[in-house]
Amino acid sequence: MSIEDHRFLHLLEEGMVKRQDLHYEMPLPLKTDNVSLPSNRQVAEKRWRQLTARFKKNPQFLNDYRAFMDEVIKTCAERAPVHSVEGMVNYVPHTGVYHPRKPGKIRVVFDCSAKCNGISLNDHLLQGPDLTNELLGVLCRFR
Known part of the structure; x- marks a missing residue:
């Protein structure tokens, strides 16, 4: 994972909260703090x-x-x-x-x-890690 992927996960781990109505609230994963x-x-x-x-x-x-x-x-x-x-x-x-x-x-x-x-x-939001399986891995596991 890239540095931005780690930063994205850290922002969500630190900022995610479970509200009283049982929904989750997450902060916007901004690339920088001083967005304009x-x-x-x-x-x-x-x-x-x-x-x-x-x-x-x-x-x-x-x-x-x-x-x-x-x-x-x-x-x-x-x-x-x-x-x-x-x-x-x-x-x-x-x-x-x-x-x-x-x-x-x-x-x-x-x-x-x-x-x-x-x-x-x-343009100002972190993309987050790619969680899809790579094609090579899928083909190697395919039987």
């Missing part, structure tokens, strides 16, 4: 306008989306602080998609790779 992100509010507002246009075209999409987001807000969202620190605020655009084999079941996708001035939130 450009204000991406315009990108998020543009995506929101596209989403509201889609809501107007498809009322069922709006109802499914609202139900999903109400559940997210109720179970795992936190209220953002009123006073924000410049460079530490990042709006995460989102949209809803339906799976072709699961009609009527929406999945909301949060886009942390949305770029603003060539920078996204994902």
Whole structure:
């Protein structure tokens, strides 16, 4: 494992807590402590306008989306602080998609790779260790 992989695991070991509602809360695995992100509010507002246009075209999409987001807000969202620190605020655009084999079941996708001035939130996050098996190892164990 790389140094960044070890740092990622250390951050999660130190910062992960089990909440009273039995969910786990983990810190963002930031590459550095002094992250400075450009204000991406315009990108998020543009995506929101596209989403509201889609809501107007498809009322069922709006109802499914609202139900999903109400559940997210109720179970795992936190209220953002009123006073924000410049460079530490990042709006995460989102949209809803339906799976072709699961009609009527929406999945909301949060886009942390949305770029603003060539920078996204994902650019500042540690990737974490690769936990997939290597093909050579799988082939050697195959019988």
